[in-house]
Amino acid sequence: MNSSPLPFARPSINQDDIDAVVAVLESGWLTQGPVTREFEERFAETVGAKHAIAVCSCTAALHLALEAVGVGPGDTVLTTPYTFTATAEVIRYLGAEIRFTDIEGPSMLWDVDGVAQAIAEDPKVKALLPVHVAGQAVDMEGLLQVAEGRPIVEDAAHALPTDVFVDGAWKRIGSVGTVSCFSFYATKTITSAEGGMVTTDDDELAARMRVMRLHGIDVDAWRRYREKGAWGYDVVAPGFKYNISDLHAALGNSQLQRAETFSAQRTAIAQRYNEALADLSWIELPTCVSHSSHCWHLYATKVRPGTIDRQQVIHALAEAGIGISVHFKPLHLHSYYAQRYNLKPSDFPVALDQFERAFSLPIFMDMSHADVDRVIAVLRGISC
Numbered sequence: 001m002n003s004s005p006l007p008f009a010r011p012s013i014n015q016d017d018i019d020a021v022v023a024v025l026e027s028g029w030l031t032q033g034p035v036t037r038e039f040e041e042r043f044a045e046t047v048g049a050k051h052a053i054a055v056c057s058c059t060a061a062l063h064l065a066l067e068a069v070g071v072g073p074g075d076t077v078l079t080t081p082y083t084f085t086a087t088a089e090v091i092r093y094l095g096a097e098i099r100f101t102d103i104e105g106p107s108m109l110w111d112v113d114g115v116a117q118a119i120a121e122d123p124k125v126k127a128l129l130p131v132h133v134a135g136q137a138v139d140m141e142g143l144l145q146v147a148e149g150r151p152i153v154e155d156a157a158h159a160l161p162t163d164v165f166v167d168g169a170w171k172r173i174g175s176v177g178t179v180s181c182f183s184f185y186a187t188k189t190i191t192s193a194e195g196g197m198v199t200t201d202d203d204e205l206a207a208r209m210r211v212m213r214l215h216g217i218d219v220d221a222w223r224r225y226r227e228k229g230a231w232g233y234d235v236v237a238p239g240f241k242y243n244i245s246d247l248h249a250a251l252g253n254s255q256l257q258r259a260e261t262f263s264a265q266r267t268a269i270a271q272r273y274n275e276a277l278a279d280l281s282w283i284e285l286p287t288c289v290s291h292s293s294h295c296w297h298l299y300a301t302k303v304r305p306g307t308i309d310r311q312q313v314i315h316a317l318a319e320a321g322i323g324i325s326v327h328f329k330p331l332h333l334h335s336y337y338a339q340r341y342n343l344k345p346s347d348f349p350v351a352l353d354q355f356e357r358a359f360s361l362p363i364f365m366d367m368s369h370a371d372v373d374r375v376i377a378v379l380r381g382i383s384c
Ligand SMILES: *Cc1c(COP(=O)(O)O)cnc(C)c1O
Pocket: 056, 057, 058, 059, 060, 083, 084, 086, 087, 131, 155, 157, 158, 182, 183, 184, 185, 195, 196
């Protein structure tokens, strides 16, 4: 049996990606410049947004987005505990408070009824921060209704490309909420090694995020000066250093051309898993919701209650050299959030239950049929 390590995730890098990066190295311009602009334009087109602004990470994107919509001290931002810490930490960067509300069940997506209830209870709720977990979108139609005009900043780190059904039509994530935030971290659906993108249709928010991305420098004013051959620029706010480099943008831009192909490749792997594992009584396969497409960033599955111990499964896969992960250890189980907000594990019972049974299988573009079958064989060999 093949015992060479099979990673949980691995980026798919081809010669076009390499050539694009090398071309930037040879161009003499390494940091944010013409390639970044091209990446932004193509990204905006891909998701159907008016503006796309490239940044150094999704975390930076979320921070910029919340700052732009006016989140600050005294505000509360609602989000889900079923996510990575980046989603919620940015709320604290701005001195605002986090309020978690639970997920709806096996899809691991945010429960809109719980959001509505929290909004009704808490007049300080300034913005909503949904997470499109694993590659499926939150019920954006429902969320837009309960938001009653409050900004929706989406953590779309898993959701490229994902379509969601809103107002009788399928819309691409990136064109639906107030601001959408994407990740191009090495393991995400496309990569720029490190990087992220914010998209919005709002001209003012876009202008603010462009300024805050680079030290609060008013770039448009700067350009105006430069056209006259002067060196001047104006700092209008204490901004951040969140720009991307052309080196990273070149890789992201090249990968973006394959985003649909990558999604199709992951979907084929998910189908192979679904078919081969359907008859195992102890496994609960991923749930597909009807209001969203699925780009299968994660194949997040669970052990059925009262069958076998999740640790037995994780151990069997590890013994066979297969990388796994768990999505997610909910934030309220981490000491910072638990202590700061005085939270008990049972405060979000659905998130707790999903987490305790969760394990994610490898699903990456260049996984061969043999790789997938190897994972399947280990799972089928587990006796309960
Ligand atoms: C990866 C991830 C992030 C952070 O992305 P970075 O680009 O690494 O900052 C945020 N939210 C979720 C749900 C993620 O999976």
